Amino acid sequence: MNLRSKLTSSAAAIAVCIVAMPAWSQTRRAVRIQSTPPGATVRVDVATAPPLGQAPLARAMIPQGPHRLYFDLPGFVQGTLDVTVAASNPRPFALTLVQGGNVYVAADVDGAPIFLDGVQMGVTPGRLNNVPPGAHIVELRMEGHEPVRETVTVTSGALATVNVTLRPRVAPTGSVRVIVANPNGPVPGDLQVSLDGAPITGTPPSSEAVQPGTHIIQVSGTGFRSTRREITVTAGQAQAVAIDLEVAAATTGSLRVIVPVAGAQAFLDGEALALSGGRVDQASVAPGQHSVRVTAPGRDPVVRDVAIVAGQQRVVEFADGDLSVATGHGRLRVVVPSLPEAEIFVNSQSVGRGSYSRENISDSEIVVLVRAPGHDDFTQRCNVTATQPCDVTAQLTHAAQFGTLHVTAPGIANAQVFLNDETQGRPLGDIAQVPVGAVRVTVRADNSEPWVREVNVREGDNTDPIVATPRRTGPTEGDVSRRRAGISTFGAAPLVRGDAAFDGILSYGAMPLELRATMGFVPRNSFPSFGNFAIDGGLAIRTAFNWYEFELRSRAGWRFANDLIAVGGEVRAYGALGFRSSRGFGMVLQGNLSFHFNMGNDTQTADGQVPVGGVGAFTISLNGGVEFNLDNPGGYNVNLSGNQPTAYTLCDNRNTDASNFTGTTCEVANTARGFAGLVAELGIFRHVSFVASGTLYLPFPEEIQYDSMNAFSNAGSNVSRRPITTSFWDSALPINLRLGITYKF
DSSP states (O other): OOHHHHHHHHHHHHHHHHHHHHHHHTOEEEEEEEEESSOOEEEESSTTSOOOEESSEEEEEEESEEEEEEEEOTTBOOEEEEEEEOSOOOSOEEEEOOBOEEEEEEESSTTOEEEETTEEEEESSEEEEEEOSEEEEEEEOOTTBOOEEEEEEEOTTOEEEEEEOOOBOOOOOEEEEEEEEOTTSOOOTTOEEEETTEEOOTTTTEEEEEOSEEEEEEEEETTEEEEEEEEEEOTTOEEEEEEEOOBOOOOOEEEEEEOOSTTOEEEETTEEEOOBTTEEEEEEEOSEEEEEEEEOTTBOOEEEEEEEOTTOEEEEEOOGGGSOBOOSEEEEEEEOTTOTTOEEEETTEEEEESEEEEEEEESEEEEEEEEOTTBOOEEEEEEEOSSOOEEEEOOOOBOOOEEEEEEEOTTOTTOEEEETTOSSOEESEEEEEEESEEEEEEEEOTTBOOEEEEEEEOSEEOOSOEEOOOOBOSOOHHHHHHHHHTOOSSSSSOOOTTOEEEEEEEEESSOSEEEEEEEEOSOTTOOGGGSEEEEEEEEEEEEOSSEEEEEEEEEEEEEETTTTEEEEEEEEEEEEEESTTOEEEEEEEEEEEEEEEEOSOHHHHHHTOOOGGGOOEEEEEEEEEEEEEEESTTOOOOOOOSSOSOOOSHHHHTOSOGGGOOOSOOOOOEEEEEEEEEEEEEEETTTEEEEEEEEEEEOOOOOOOBOTTSOBOOOOOOOSSOOSOTTTOTTOOSEEEEEEEEEEO
């Protein structure tokens, strides 16, 4: 083969490889993917890619070659795993997720952007979820405010809180001093100096924090012209302004009224003047035409027009003869300032709008009513006489305006609405008669943080609904229902505080009737370091109708594996009373292992509906332990004569034939027996369960009993729990069978 042929063959082989490589790189291989805990959503190469499914994945098809797997699970930090998919992948790709923490960030200003380690994550108030454990930098930045940085340490499964105050960014300022002088004399004591309309004081008047830019200074005083000066302030500099006062020209005149009539009253343009000694001096009367009216008891009123000139005084004198004797008729005048559209009613008759005047009214009582849109009605009663006119000035106030709000809280049935923190809660829905203006709406619900918003209420129907979304802090109704549906009174998982149950049990091989009550002692998740740990307790009474037992007990246990499995232990102590001076005492130490199943869906369980097949929770429990008994404490004498069918004590039961026992006393002895049991609890709905159980007693060696001659009596074997009567316990069964019902709430 020549060189050209070799080169041609090599090029062809390289071309085949190049063409084949993409096909090889796209060959998909089956791999196993696992996560701890399970249930994580798995994506490949891109964090937002369509999911492969939820781990564990038994056969995920991924192109051969290097890839990056993304794992997402609520409550945990997103995890990544770099893998290489080969032709054969015997080992699963597994990743242990880190439980994230949460950070709640609040500030005195809502809407401030939140940055976590330099990345914006929302605005205040806000909750940052699934934050990796460890130290992080939380920064708040907002226009016009100084940025704030806080270091927060996040713990797995815990909520850290950051609450900061944003300080406004302060711009540099300048200062202004105003020096006022009077070239013709002293500065008046009532001198007023203002900067942009705001008074400034001091000697001289000064302001030390003035924003840079153009400002207006105004100076005024009695008898002087008002002076206005525009200044420019520069940051960091002091600005001094000198102003000389100028005497103001007279702008008003004065009026003197003289009325030498006893009881007379004078009015200037309808306003009363204070006559003293038959005269009054009224200063500062505006120039122009004015009306002076004088009244006196028993006299007709007299009205004169007077022209006031600035800088001059006018004198108006009324002689006694100017006020003639009254003719017996009075006057009514009604004025509505600033409301010309107001309608006036006199004795329920409309008489016009804005103002009304009538002379020569007979002596009578008059009711004046004034109405205007958007205002409350004004009413006044007048007694009009010849010597007592009725002058009414109607000051109308704006009527209170109301609107209707629509408040909803999806998914929260027990929510209450508070307006401006009023103590009486209102239900969700339409809320009428809400005052117009700014209103603070607060929605509160059990196991939820208060939800607060400021709204501006308009008059009428505010059609936009207010949707409240309180953040839940405790268990939902569904959580409580599922937990109570899974209550087991015979298993390893104790009840939590707020849960309780009653049991009614029928037994064979033990006391035939038993009633029990159980309640939880500690709240759920009270021991975070111990996991889902709880303690409960209860009491019971058992009877064979001639023998009674009273029992106290307590359980402690843990649930794990998503509440599927529970382990724990319990202690029971009981005392018994019976006929013929027979008594007893016992104690049980027991270990429990339970498996819990919820056979209905969460929605049906939460709503109290019948789940699929009518079955709620199902529990299988295994138990075992040791029981200690002490019968007839105190060594009571027992007389046995004939074939008596009653044997009440352990000591008696050791004699297979009571008629052959000749001893007159019976020493008290202890018995200790092991046992193992199986319990099945089947929930019907969420409140009722049926219980079936069996317990096998394992006999232990017992102490040998002595009769009165210190000789062994027939020891026998007490394999049953404890005898009640020989007729009932002829076979001394080593097994107890129980059937009962539980009501849980």
